[in-house]
Amino acid sequence: MKRTVILVLIGFLVWACANTDAANTTENKKTELKMAEWSELALLMRDIHKDAKSWRKAIDNGTFEQDSIAIYKLLVESKPTDEDVEGPVFEGFAQNYQMALDSLMLSKNIDLAKAKYNNLVTACITCHQTYCPGPVKTIRKLYFPEG
């Protein structure tokens, strides 16, 4: 009886390891594929995401510094993964993002910056809901809690 239990246990362990190995390899392959396939726009988005996180931190620490950033042209001129990501609607969202960014950079105090920063996150999400819904959940985490 005891032996059977041990055998079953060993069997399970071997199976489980084999399974993780298989999963790991597929995961690695997927990551490699993805890295080779990052479009200009996807790379720009990684930077934008990083920037947003660092502004959030700076606002939180009270060390936010105003800067003037031109992003509109980059947004509309970077080559996307999906060629349908272009045209007047996309340009409108890009413009909206630039405006949210300008008004964040003009905010005169931390409370205002917090509100403007949240508007900026909304501008990310508005474009994403139409063009790239996948990361919306991640982007939502950038919000400062209301109030």
Ligand code: HEC
């Ligand atoms: C004008 C539209 C637009 C705005 C504004 C926008 N995004 Fe994106 N985002 C996209 C599109 C389209 C993609 C898909 C890019 C591709 O694969 O070519 C994308 C991709 C991403 C990705 C995935 C990148 C990857 O690793 O493949 C993240 C994360 C992201 N955006 C975060 C943000 C954040 C954070 C903001 C705001 C601070 C933002 N985006 C603003 C359109 C937008």
